[in-house]
């Protein structure tokens with residue numbers, strides 16, 4: 001259960017990230033966190049789906065990972081979270097420890113495409129995509145393979161960066177068996193259901 005105190009602590013971490021990003025020019029040093037309502041949305045989706053195998057692409061300092069980890073803990077599952085930058089994952093490890101969620105998350109420092117290329121069939125119940133948007137079309141064949149029947153894929157930034165997201169969205173809409181819709185939550189969430 002997410003207590004008011006826990007929600008307040010998550011909100012404080014997000015506010016701290018916003019303050020940090022406001023004075024940080026270098027993109028690789030920015031947190032670029034999802035919004036708290038997006039975190040709540042992910043938690044609700046993961047809980048109602050009963051997702052046990054959750055994959056996150058783009059860990060940063062672990063703000064979104066915390067929400068997914070809370071759902072994984074409740075579902076007795078786990079999160080595998082990927083980021084290409086080791087320093088980001090060190091920050092995430094520290095935040096997971098602070099929220100005592102380390103046991104529900106495996107942090108993997110890698111290029112997401114390399115990891116996806118080796119991931120097994122039907123190995124994910126929920127995937128959260130929040131990394132380098134122009135690379136998503138190359139991820140799509142692998143994402144289709146790893147999503148279990150009835151699984152969900154959520155992509156952040158559908159409304160904040162429509163031009164960068166358009167090629168991926170076009171690929172998804174052209175693929176039979178997937179139901180996609182964009183919701184005006186945070187920076188815009190494209191939710192894709194593997195409906196086959």
Ligand SMILES: C[S@@+](CC[C@H](N)C(=O)[O-])C[C@H]1O[C@@H](n2cnc3c(N)ncnc32)[C@H](O)[C@@H]1O
Pocket residue numbers: 031032033034057058059060061062063064065082083084085088110111112113130131132135
């Ligand atoms: C927008 S941030 C993620 C924010 C995070 N989901 C949150 O809300 O707290 C994007 C992250 O994707 C990572 N990234 C970029 N390209 C990547 C790649 N090819 N493979 C894995 N991670 C990548 C970046 O290092 C960065 O930390």
